[in-house]
Amino acid sequence: MEKQSGHEELYNIRRAKKTDCEEIVGMIRGMAVEEDMEDQFKMTAEVLMKDGFESDPPCFSSFVAETKKGNEVVAYTIFVMQYSTWNGKIIYLEDVFVKQNHRNRGLATKLIQKVNEFSVETGCQQFRLACLNWNKNAMRLYKNLGCRDLTEEEQWHMLRFDNDVMHNMYKESKHAEKN
Amino acid sequence: MEKQSGHEELYNIRRAKKTDCEEIVGMIRGMAVEEDMEDQFKMTAEVLMKDGFESDPPCFSSFVAETKKGNEVVAYTIFVMQYSTWNGKIIYLEDVFVKQNHRNRGLATKLIQKVNEFSVETGCQQFRLACLNWNKNAMRLYKNLGCRDLTEEEQWHMLRFDNDVMHNMYKESKHAEKN
Numbered sequence: 223m224e225k226q227s228g229h230e231e232l233y234n235i236r237r238a239k240k241t242d243c244e245e246i247v248g249m250i251r252g253m254a255v256e257e258d259m260e261d262q263f264k265m266t267a268e269v270l271m272k273d274g275f276e277s278d279p280p281c282f283s284s285f286v287a288e289t290k291k292g293n294e295v296v297a298y299t300i301f302v303m304q305y306s307t308w309n310g311k312i313i314y315l316e317d318v319f320v321k322q323n324h325r326n327r328g329l330a331t332k333l334i335q336k337v338n339e340f341s342v343e344t345g346c347q348q349f350r351l352a353c354l355n356w357n358k359n360a361m362r363l364y365k366n367l368g369c370r371d372l373t374e375e376e377q378w379h380m381l382r383f384d385n386d387v388m389h390n391m392y393k394e395s396k397h398a399e400k401n
Numbered sequence: 402m403e404k405q406s407g408h409e410e411l412y413n414i415r416r417a418k419k420t421d422c423e424e425i426v427g428m429i430r431g432m433a434v435e436e437d438m439e440d441q442f443k444m445t446a447e448v449l450m451k452d453g454f455e456s457d458p459p460c461f462s463s464f465v466a467e468t469k470k471g472n473e474v475v476a477y478t479i480f481v482m483q484y485s486t487w488n489g490k491i492i493y494l495e496d497v498f499v500k501q502n503h504r505n506r507g508l509a510t511k512l513i514q515k516v517n518e519f520s521v522e523t524g525c526q527q528f529r530l531a532c533l534n535w536n537k538n539a540m541r542l543y544k545n546l547g548c549r550d551l552t553e554e555e556q557w558h559m560l561r562f563d564n565d566v567m568h569n570m571y572k573e574s575k576h577a578e579k580n
Contacts, residue, residue, distance in 0.1 A: 279458045282484040305461040335574035342571045355556035368566035372559040377534035379552035387547035392521040395514035
């Protein structure tokens with residue numbers, strides 16, 4: 223579990239605003255750099271603003287942590303509403319990230335708790351997320367909070383059609399429709 | 402790959418309507434029975450109607466396949482919009498199911514192609530889903546269509562906070578806020 227005592231008073235957790243997008247994109251890029259995958263990174267502050275704050279409905283929700291002194295945004299989480307056909311509304315956590323020099327102060331836990339509060343208060347029945355197996359710190363944090371590992375327990379696999387495959391499938395099915 | 406030739410003309414694929422919910426819930430229950438998990442099943446046609454057709458925005462989208470002769474709904478898919486902080490808008494496929502006596506006629510492929518068409522036309526950059534490792538037929542179908550297995554390739558694990566854990570975490574974080 224992350225250390226928590228004595229640091230709560232340094233930070234505010236609040237809903238993200240349009241003006242936070244530049245800072246959030248900087249952190250998303252920071253995560254890509256840490257995972258040595260910066261080449262796959264395409265997001266811009268403009269797209270994030272449009273998708274999260276100018277679309278109706280917004281494509282995602284977000285909380286940030288900012289320092290009380292200086293109002294620096296130092297951590298963020300992005301999450302969406304999903305749907306389970308067995309249980310109804312659920313939450314999917316896409317990202318949670320804390321800037322390096324603000325780690326081990328309980329901020330990731332705080333953000334997860336905040337998303338969980340939102341989930342419970344909006345009547346969501348589950349709270350899903352995904353984690354890379356080598357990311358031992360994150361995996362330990364989630365499991366300490368009571369998270370189940372469905373890949374371990376039930377052998378669920380995450381699958382994905384990438385953009386090029388989607389476009390090939392699109393061409394083929396549209397072509398088949400015509401004939 | 403599912404067999405496809407000669408059966409296309411028997412079915413229509415269309416967006417689901419409110420009046421399909423009774424039939425869809427029957428199929429969701431059918432899936433629970435096949436997976437020997439009927440005890441975990443809670444969904445009702447009323448909840449599905451409310452969440453999918455009376456909420457603004459709707460909690461999910463759905464296509465069904467119906468027989469041209471008799472208009473029987475024999476397959477469905479349910480999917481939602483999600484968000485990737487690297488790529489933007491994406492689609493998550495929650496369910497795809499075909500009634501037993503209509504299998505091996507390409508209906509699952511057709512429904513996936515239809516969701517893929519929706520994804521491409523709405524500017525989604527990825528198309529995610531999950532599959533149980535023992536479900537070899539489904540796994541083969543997805544991979545034959547070009548799907549990548551991220552749990553195999555990159556060691557992604559699916560995690561979940563269940564409802565009781567969410568409520569415990571809620572009580573604890575609300576209690577901590579007060580003190």
